[in-house]
Amino acid sequence: MNATVADYAQKWPEDALRLNVICPYYTMFPLDFPLSQLAAKPEATRVLDPFCGRGTTLYAARLAGLPSVGIDINPVAVAIAQAKITQVTSGAVVRLAKKILDGGLQGEVPEGEFWQWCYEGVTLREIVTLRTSLMTMNSPTAAMLRAVLLGILHGPRNKGLPSYLSNQMPRTYASKPAYAVKFWKTRAMEPVRIPALDVIARRADRLLKSTPTTQGGHVYHGDSVETLQGLRQKFDLVVTSPPYYGMRTYVPDQWLRSWFLSGLPDIPYNTTGQIARQPNQAAFVQALADVWAAVARRCHQGARLAIRFGAIPSARTDPEQMIISSILKADAGWDVKEVHAAGISPKRARQAEQFGKAGTAIDEIDVVAELAGPERR
Ligand SMILES: C[S@@+](CC[C@H](N)C(=O)[O-])C[C@H]1O[C@@H](n2cnc3c(N)ncnc32)[C@H](O)[C@@H]1O
Known part of the structure; x- marks a missing residue:
């Protein structure tokens, strides 16, 4: 992994990293992933995560001294992510x-x-x-x-x-x-x-106890494509992780937290808008393609897009092939630069393993693309 990641980790005492673990969330990725992407794009000025979950990318941006924007359709994710860019005692x-x-x-x-x-x-x-x-x-x-x-x-x-x-x-x-x-x-x-x-x-x-100064930003509750259409800012670094293919329990497993945020005291199985609920693989790939196209319209030329993706074993599919075809289908100027198996952080468990239920057999890959061509509108 990039040497500058270690620099980031060393710069911050353990106390400063605690806010990132304020509340667990399904398939959260470790802080090292967005930190390594920030290290690989030192000229980045504003960071986006269109599937922000608990806001790990937003917290990494805060550590790196950058503002960030997150979007998620799950209110539990939004509530946790909001804390990551908030400064209070x-x-x-x-x-x-x-x-x-x-x-x-x-x-x-x-x-x-x-x-x-x-x-x-x-x-x-x-x-x-x-x-x-x-x-x-x-x-x-x-x-x-x-x-x-x-x-x-x-x-x-x-x-x-x-x-x-x-x-x-x-x-x-x-x-x-x-x-x-x-x-x-x-x-x-x-x-x-x-x-x-x-x-x-x-x-x-x-x-x-010792949170780093927030550089501001915003967390939007909604569908990423619709929300991106209404944004004005432009980004030069996008670090994200869409729902893993075949994993449909993001919302029901968080039912008590959903209740706390306003839901009914019942398990919400109707998860409208969740990309994970697409009827089949082709629809899922198309839905992701629509997100990469919408992201491209909000990015500067040369922007870096880093995606961590996986599929549960029972889905019997190749996550690498799925994610690459979604980027190609977007036809939005993203040039794939790197594809590799998601690294195992020495300190923190792999994203899927954070949740015992997900099992250890999930294939996770990281794909990095760069935005070529003229600015898009
Ligand atoms: C793999 S999780 C992201 C985890 C995140 N990287 C973290 O560290 O917490 C994928 C997220 O995508 C969200 N999502 C699913 N469909 C969406 C949509 N149409 N628009 C925005 N977010 C969506 C889910 O609610 C979930 O929080």
Whole structure:
């Protein structure tokens, strides 16, 4: 890997990298990938990720001192990514949480066995109150508090001070209600009282101790092609990772976080607009081609486009061939310069492996293209 990547990592103490892990997200890529692309394009001035997920590219841009724009159709991704370009103190986050909680109970507490077993009663009322207030707030402090809450909403119960508000659950994805209730019941695992403010304070302190100065930017909630059509800025570096072919669980696996952001207390299987929901491979490739064409229109000549892509083994397809044909189909001036297997970062796990369920057999490749020809409109 490029030597300058190590320079970036060395420049920042571990504390400064914590905000990037505020909340896990499906097939997030490691920070090293966008950092290596920034190192390979030192003249970059503004960075784009049209499938930004939890905003890893945006955080790498912040570390490199650059503004960035992210787009995602999943509100959970947008809420996490927003935190990556936000600059607030942990004190401000804790004060806002306290103010909301001191204001008394707000919102309707969801009913049913799942909720009774997942959260202790007072803890659930605190979560509902914070959720209800945050739905109408859009200050930077509210954005950070929202992302902190998404990160502590569910996770394992530990022996020391609690780090999560829920009964035992994975932190990466939310268990389905029937499975979770059975799990807790058979183990007689009653939820315990966990004061939300304490967990928020500990988490915010840890994440925001030494964050690098943000260079600004924006995270848009919407379809990448439609959103790109409405943008004015131009970019010279694009680092992205579209949904992996065959992976359809981005939204349902995040159902509890989706609920927190305003959704119904149900698993959302209707994931309109998700590129991953294309009916077949040809439609998927075409949808990606449309994105690369829309990206080209928002890029300067010579721009670098770096894509990490994969396909789940059961999809029985070649991700390299799929991604290359999507770039060719775009017919937008992208010249493919590099194609190689995604490197394994020594410190951080591979993108797909971050999620045990995805399995280790996912073929991941990195493709780099450069925009040739005259500026496009
Ligand atoms: C592989 S994930 C990106 C992960 C990201 N690199 C990270 O580190 O978190 C792909 C993302 O594309 C988003 N997506 C799917 N269809 C989309 C569309 N039509 N427009 C914008 N984003 C979309 C999904 O919601 C998902 O967050």
